[in-house]
Amino acid sequence: DIQMTQSPSAMSASVGDRVTITCRASQGISNYLTWFQQKPGKVPKRLIYASSSLQSGVPSRFSGSGSGTEFTLTISSLQPEDFATYYCLQHSSYPFTFGPGTKVDIK
């Protein structure tokens, strides 16, 4: 199985900060990588698919990059509604595997 790691596991940030979250795969997955946002008690929401494609309706401050084994999710200017947990998912091969999540909270 492909193992996914995320760093950091948690972070505190302020409104307006630039935030970068890294996701690493234990083997190459091309660009078969999706990012999700989940707020407490809510359903996960897709933000980025195919590593760098922005989901319709998602603000342009969110961006994704990477290929192979290293990927990043960047929030260019953190907004109050962005405080949440972020997960990456590899879907290059079965079983699909999620990263453990990165919790972004208010500094």
Place this chain on the structure above:
Amino acid sequence: EVQLVESGGGLVQPGGSLRLSCAASGFTFSDYFIDWVRQAPGKGLEWVGRNRNKAKSYTSQYAASVKGRFTISRDESKNSLYLQMNSLKIEDTAVYYCARSTDSWNDVLDFWGQGTLVTVSS
């Protein structure tokens, strides 16, 4: 409007069975793959399995943790997907979500249902 509505969750004893349903509307159900993803209380997301679309003969794929115990099936006439869970273990306790995917490897889990809670406890 795309909708996925899960139902069937509840409390079950270890070793017991439960069947979850995922009712779809607002899109051509037979064209889409449907995945199950679960989340144990306070934990991260775990992919459980998927049912492919009609073009792929509605075949299924499972995570190792549930293979042989869980079965995914689909009723095209009811626009519904089912997750039959047998030999349930305490560690199967989670919110179970269904989510749709296209048949593209790069277009997965674009829309999720609200989830249904399964609690396995004596």
